[in-house]
Every structure is written in structure tokens, then in C-alpha cells.
Amino acid sequence: MTERPADDTRRMLWQFAPMIYGPTLLYGIGQGAVLPLIPVIAAELGASVPVAALVASALVVGQLVGNLPAGWAVARIGERLTMMVAAGVSLVGVVAMALAPVLGVFAASVLLIGFSAAAFGLARHSFMTTRVPLSFRARSLSLLGGSYRLGVFVGPFIAAGLLAVFDDPHAAIWFFGMCLLATGLLVTFGRDPERSLMTDAASAPPAPTTHTAADDTMSEDTGEAVTGSIPTADRAGVFRTMWRHRNVLSRLGLAAASLSAVRSARQVVLPLWGVSLGLDAQTIALVVGVAGAIDFALFYASGQVMDRFGRLWAALPAMVLMGAGFIALAFTHDLDSAAMWFAMFGAVLGVGNGLSSGILLTLGADVAPPADPAPFLGSWRTLTDAGGALAPLLVSAIAAATSLSIATGAMGVIGLVGAYGFVRWVPRFVPRAR
Template sequence: MTLQTNVDAVTNREEPLSVRTVLVRFGPMIYGPTVLFALGEGAIVPLIPVIAAELGADVPAAALVAAALVVGQLCGNIPAGWAVARIGERLTMTFAGGLSLVGVVAMALAPVLGVFAASVFLIGFCAAAFGLARHSFMTTRMPLAFRARALSLLGGSFRLGMFVGPFVAAALLAIFGDEHAAIWFFGVCLVATVLLVLLGPDPEVELAGAEITRSRGDSSIAEDTGEAVTGSIPTSERVGVFVTMWRYRSVLARLGLAAATLSAVRSARQAVLPLWGVSIGLDAQTIALVVGISGAIDFALFYASGQVMDRFGRLWAALPAMLLMGGGFIALAFTHDLATNELWFAMFAAVLGVGNGLSSGILLTLGADVAPKSEPAAFLGSWRTLTDAGGAVAPLLVAGIAAAFSLSIATGLMGVIGLLGAGAFIRYVPRYAAPRAPR
């Protein structure tokens, strides 16, 4: 399996794309809705345990309710792949936004903890469907030469929303004094998201039919008429989700597991840094400042990852990111009892932020690279399930090992996982992805 067989219908377009062109073409359908959805989700995530506690949950139960969001995402990926393959990306995003709105209303009005937890699960489930649909949309429409930058912008759009969302929630709490204000804010974001997806211009309208037809090199794809495409690009064959998983088991078991290690290390960063700050005796304000600076560095570098991947190849972004995060965790693990542990904590938090920023868009891009043209959504459902599983397992590993041994050992282990993942990327990225996009 080579990357060339996965080049989408517009890969060889002669007209060069710019950031402005991509934003104008895909902003109303993809980037705008992504920012809105992430903004609302980011506003409620910090408040889920708080509201769960108000409904009678103790600390472990509140943690389980918060975890329902991740569990919902894990459970939603494969059904989302099935939905996108049959009704298309636009309708899947619309239904996901509508069902999320139902979940938001249920969260706001939940009389008991069980209803609230089910609502959180539903929102996670719909977030998976929304994310997979936009991933599939970009996979089938974006020229290969600009794919990594476009998907890094997509990852950056999500990070922007998740970064700003908690500040919006804090402002709403200061104004209204009620956590439910953030939930209703999420509802407003969802309404705007659905309206953009439904009423925004379809990027396919921008593509001239003759231009696409000239660029097509695969006769298995149906002839383009120049009409707007709102579903999946038609193909000569449609296979099921599980058939697609079996057919591409090799890449999923190799490159997919490597991608899962990257997702695990990313997720571990969010769990380890606050815990480390507490364990060395820092106050909440200092911890928030250090984590915030790390997040700001992460966000500032999101587009650089796409530029590196498009210009030099996928490995040149994946490998430095994994080495920085893996090495950063291992080095941090040896600083806990040093006299200057606060300084080392701040420095390695910044290193982890750089590594995470350089990894922006990598999972989206690699998934798009190796997804089959005939059934990208079904494949991406399996791919995203693997990567989401890696992200979900990492905090559990950190918590369990820290409880059984120490936080330093848990942190060092996550560093080892990062280095093992780097080795897997070295082995499998050249096998499954081209060293650089054709220009």
C-alpha cells in the first residue's frame, strides 16, 4: 500500500493553494464549525466534575462522569465511520450537532446524576461523529501538496476553541454565578455550528468541474459534473466498516499503534503537569500559570507542524515531537527531589509544549494519507478509535502507577512510551506515507 494510491481527486490541481484560499474555501464548512464546537466543549469540560458534585457525586464518581466524555468519543468513532460512508459528511455533522444540542439541554436540566452522566456520554459520542466527518471531508477534498497544513489548521482550530473555552466559562461564572451558564453557551455554539454546516457554502462549489475532471487519474471515481457535493465522494465500491478494518489491519496494527502512542503521550502531558506541580508543593495559581504557558507554546506552533510535514515529510514532524515529549518526561522524572525542582518543572513543561505543538495535525494527516479512497470514513473510524484509546488509557496508567509506585516512575514510563513510539514512527512512516508531498 503506497500513499500514491490514496491521492484524492484534487491532488494534482495546478493552481497552488495558500492559507487564505483554504480558510476562505473551507472556513464556513469546516474551520468555523470546529472552533465553535470546541469553544463550547472547552467551556463545559472544567465544570463537568463541579456540576456532578452538586448532583451528589463524590470525587471518584465525579471523575467517572468526566471520563464519560472520553468514553463517548471512543464509542462514537466506528458508528460515525458507518454514518459518514452512507449519508455523507455534511449530514453527519448536522445530526451530530443536533444530538449534541439534545445532550446540552439534558445536561442543563438533569435532575439526577445518572441523566447528567448520560448527557456527557452523548456529547462525547457526537463529538466523535463531528470530528470524523470533518476529517473525512478534508481527506477527500484537500490536495495532497497542502494536506498537512490544512489539517494542522484544523487541529489548531480545535485547540483554539479548547484553549479559549475555559476563559469564557470563567467569565460567564463571574457574570451569572451559575455553572449552567456555560452549558447554555455551548448550546448557542452548537446552534451556530449547525447553521454554518447547513447553510454555509459547500467548498465543492468552488471547484470547477472541468478542472477536477482533468486532474483525475483514477477511472474508478465517478465523473464530476460540477455540482455541489454534500456527501462522500461517490465510488465504484462500498464496503462495510469491519471489512475495511480487516482489509487494512496491517497499517492499523503498525502505524495506527504508533499513532496511539503519540496520543497517549499528549494526554499524559495534561495529566502529569498539574499532578507534578501539586506534588512539589506549588500553589494552584503557579501551576495554572506554568500549564497555561505550556499550552500557549503548544498553540503557537500548530501551523509549523503542517509546514514541516508538507515540505519535508511526515516523519520530520512526528519524530522531533515524540523525542521532545518522551525525553522531556524522562528528564522531568529525575527532578522531583532536587532543590531547583520548580525551575525544572517550568522548563520541561515548556519542552513538552514545544513537542506537543510540533505534533499538531500529525494524527489527522497520517490518517488521511493511509485512508483508502474507496472507503475513507470507515477506515478513519478505526484509526481514530485507536488514537482516542491511546489518549484515554494514558491518564489511567499515570494514576495507577503513581498510586502503586510514585509519580516520578509514572512520568518516566510515559517518556519510555514516547521513545518507543518514536521508534515505531521511524519504522512505519516511510513504509506507509510518502517522504514528502508532491509539489
């Protein structure tokens, strides 16, 4: 009898594998294979180094501007159809990337893929928000984030193998296309987990409901899975939803954006720090790789902590570790043992990032209106993606004006301010009943 909760959780998560986790893993593998080669192909088409970096950033820009339209689309046509359309549009973008005759077409294709990625990501986020019980919401969403991280981790190794065999970076683009095709097939023909959930709900005894108030403007959330169709009555548009929930978006949403900024800054600061120390590429790659491995190893532990002890118990340690890690790293640049401190604080940042796995997804699901979450999640994801997109620009600007050490310390300050924001706003907005 004591094993039943774990068995129920495992069965629930397996039900989402064909339509959610499998497609997410495939998409991550394909995208991870292409990402490192976008600047390379842009350079082959005549781009300078700054322009190649700008083309690579088009993926993030496309995702950023695609969140709000994606929220509208999910609210109107549903999650599954949105994911199918997004996979199809991405496939068109991949073909255009592979066959692009000029740099402009290639850049537009990258932008289109980022736009479609926003729709795909928001659709699966909304799907999980309305179907997963509150009791293991964090674990399910941490697994979702971990599936994507695994794909992005594996993808570059596959790209390296394809380059060794075909000696052409376009091979990775066609591989991404194959992953997208498989993703579309899984989403279209995979077993619908909602039908299984309806069957389980019909055979299970009624569960007691919980009543928690997240905010004066928020709808009540029982914490139970939504197993039927999502109600269509009184649907609010994207901008009306943003205004209605401006309270939580301007408070908890900004704290979440600071977490996204610190995460993104880590990916920029660590390689730059290694270069500034004069380390060779292999050493830098090893430090970044170890930090990434630690990060990935902790993704499910983050969900366990959030489900058992509360969201703040994962968000606060993650932000404090990353904020303090950046600040401490900023003081080590001119030390004799700078390389050792670089490796150590790289691992610390990896631990902090791993503990934050799934937090943004989970908090967004917690505070989204349960009857119609998609427009709200579009606004939420726009905030968090904006934080991630602005952080590298902020690091570059501060480093150019002052030094890399000051830029690194500034990101640490943002992390600690964000930690305070989580302490201040998570208890107010997030339902605590389990």
C-alpha cells in the same frame, strides 16, 4: 508568479472556513467552556470526588465508542448530513445536561455529547481527506486541529466570565448550546467548499498524477482532490475495513496511539507534578498555561513542516522531545531547583506537543483508502482515542503502585518507543510523492 502556490493554498483554506473551520472553532469554544465545570455540576448533584471524575471521563468514553458507528454513518449518509445530525444530537444532550434532575441523567447526557463529538470529528476528517490536495493536506488538517485547540483554550475564560455574571455553572452549558446551534447553522447553510473546488478544477489545467503504493492492501492515491461525489461501489463495512487494513492499523496505528497517549499524559502529569512539589495553584496554572500557549503557537508550523519535508520530520522531533522531556523530568523531583526544572520541561513538552499538531489527522488521511475513507478513519480514530483514554489510567496506576516519578518516566519510554514506530512505519505506509 512565485506567489501563486501560496495564493492557491490560502484560497483553498478560506473555502473550508464556513463549513469546517468555523464550526470546529465554535464547537471547541463551547466544549472548552463546559469541560472544567462537569465535575462541579456532578458534585452539586451529589457525586463524590471519584464519581465526579468518572462522570467527566464519560465524554472521552462516548467519543471512544462513537468512532466506529460514526464511520458507518459517514459512509452511508455523507459527511455534511452526519455533522448536521451530530450537532442536533449534541444539542439534545446539552439541554438534558442543563435540566438534569439526577446524576444518572447528567452522566448519560455527557456520554451522548461525547458520542456525537466522535461523529462530528470523523465527518470533518473524512471531508478534508477526500477534498484537500496532498500538496497542502498537512497544513489544512493542522489548521483544523489548531481551530479546535484555540476554541478549547478560549472556552474556560468565557466560562469564568459567565460564572462571574450569573454565578451559576449551568450558564456555561447554555452557552455551549448556543455554540452548537451556530455550528449546526453553519454546517447546514454555509457555502459548500466542494462546489468551489469543482469550479476551480474545471477552469484549471489538468494536473499530473502521482503513483505511490502505501501498502499491498491499500488503494492507489493520486494525491489529487476528490471534487465529485464519493463513489459508492464496493463499499466495505467498518469491521471488514478493519480486517482489510489490519497491517497499517496494527503498526502505524499503534505508533499513532502512543503519540495520543503521550499527549494525554502531559495534561495529567504536569498538574500532578506541580502539586507533588507543593507549588500553589497559580504557579501550576501559569506553567500549564505557558506550555499550552507554546503548543498553540506551533500548530501551523507543524503543517508546514509536514507538507514541505514529510510527515516524519514533524512526528519524530515531537515524540523525541516529549519522550525525553518526560524521562528528564522524572529525575528532577527531589532537586533543589525542582520548580525551575518543572517550568522548563513543561515548556519542552509544549514544544513537542505543538510540533505534533495535526499529525494524527494527517497520517490517518494519508493511509485511508481514498474512495471510501470513513470506515477506516473510524478505526484509526478509535485507536488514537484509546491511547489518549488509557494514558491517564496508566499514570494513575503506576503512580499508585510506585511513584509519580516512575509513572512519568514510563510515559517517556512510551514516547521513545512510539518515535521508533514512526521511523519504522511512516516510510512504508505514507505516500511520499508531493
